[in-house]
Amino acid sequence: MHPSPPGHNAIEEIKEKLKTVKHKILVLSGKGGVGKSTFSAHLAHGLAEDENTQVALLDIDICGPSIPKMMGLEGEQVHQSGSGWSPVFLEDNLGVMSVGFLLSSPDDAVIWRGPKKNGMIKQFLRDVDWGEVDYLIVDTPPGTSDEHLSAVQYLSAAHVDGAVIITTPQEVSLQDVRKEISFCHKVKLPIIGVVENMSVFVCPKCKKESQIFPPTTGGAEVLCQDLKIPLLGKVPLDPHIGKSCDKGQSFLIDAPDSPAALAYRGIIQKIQEFCGLHQPKEEHLISS
Numbered sequence: 001m002h003p004s005p006p007g008h009n010a011i012e013e014i015k016e017k018l019k020t021v022k023h024k025i026l027v028l029s030g031k032g033g034v035g036k037s038t039f040s041a042h043l044a045h046g047l048a049e050d051e052n053t054q055v056a057l058l059d060i061d062i063c064g065p066s067i068p069k070m071m072g073l074e075g076e077q078v079h080q081s082g083s084g085w086s087p088v089f090l091e092d093n094l095g096v097m098s099v100g101f102l103l104s105s106p107d108d109a110v111i112w113r114g115p116k117k118n119g120m121i122k123q124f125l126r127d128v129d130w131g132e133v134d135y136l137i138v139d140t141p142p143g144t145s146d147e148h149l150s151a152v153q154y155l156s157a158a159h160v161d162g163a164v165i166i167t168t169p170q171e172v173s174l175q176d177v178r179k180e181i182s183f184c185h186k187v188k189l190p191i192i193g194v195v196e197n198m199s200v201f202v203c204p205k206c207k208k209e210s211q212i213f214p215p216t217t218g219g220a221e222v223l224c225q226d227l228k229i230p231l232l233g234k235v236p237l238d239p240h241i242g243k244s245c246d247k248g249q250s251f252l253i254d255a256p257d258s259p260a261a262l263a264y265r266g267i268i269q270k271i272q273e274f275c276g277l278h279q280p281k282e283e284h285l286i287s288s
């Protein structure tokens with residue numbers, strides 16, 4: 001089932017493979033559990049609501065792939081196509097590929113050793129036949145590890161638009177966002193902006209907003225002002241999100257008028273504007 005390992009000219013092969021993909025967006029977070037996969041999944045759902053937009057979602061969260069569950073694709077396996085792997089199509093215009101499709105069971109612990117992880121990232125970028133795609137969204141593991149470096153290195157060769165960084169308002173998460181931003185600067189990865197997730201709780205009955213864990217340092221807003229990074233939006237903590245994700249559905253459809261869905265739509269629009277306004281440039285590659 002596994003295509004052959006990438007050779008020395010992997011960068012050229014990835015560049016060639018991704019020629020048909022217009023915009024490439026990496027979704028990053030310093031901490032785990034802040035809502036990165038939820039965001040990636042719903043950015044894909046939201047963009048694909050326009051049936052003329054072809055969307056691809058790639059999950060390279062090697063040790064904890066949650067995209068199969070969130071997209072209702074648990075139990076799917078990687079399908080071989082002519083020259084590589086074919087994505088699983090959720091809709092005609094929404095294709096998904098996940099490391100999770102390689103697992104025999106979602107309950108399997110995944111133990112990949114260092115070089116194997118990077119090899120897998122190369123394979124996922126080189127071997128998936130996406131076809132003509134407007135947006136490729138790449139869901140990454142938390143942190144700034146070797147896997148991120150590999151992904152940026154390969155995607156940069158194929159013109160990456162930039163990264164969206166997901167955080168919660170707490171300092172423990174924001175501290176890692178600063179590291180994420182420093183990583184992006186070091187590897188010359190443009191930053192599209194920051195999303196503050198689980199910002200506030202909106203009471204479903206009285207519609208009042210409350211901060212469950214008020215941030216001690218002003219949250220992502222202050223951080224973004226200080227570092228001159230765009231804040232794309234704040235998404236409230238919303239029980240609809242967890243429920244829809246567990247069912248493998250889009251909460252943008254399940255709860256279209258919820259404060260979280262409205263916040264997501266505003267963020268998606270800003271990302272579309274960014275991609276329309278900023279033509280990605282060829283980046284200098286970081287030597288491995």
Ligand SMILES: Nc1ncnc2c1ncn2[C@@H]1O[C@H](COP(=O)(O)OP(=O)(O)OP(=O)(O)O)[C@@H](O)[C@H]1O
Pocket residue numbers: 029031032033034035036037038039061064066140141142197198235236237238239241242243245246260
């Ligand atoms: N705004 C929100 N309101 C309520 N629940 C949320 C919200 N955003 C995410 N969640 C829930 O939080 C949990 C963690 O989200 P998710 O898996 O997307 O995090 P993650 O950052 O991708 O984690 P990791 O990278 O460690 O896998 C999920 O159960 C998801 O449904």
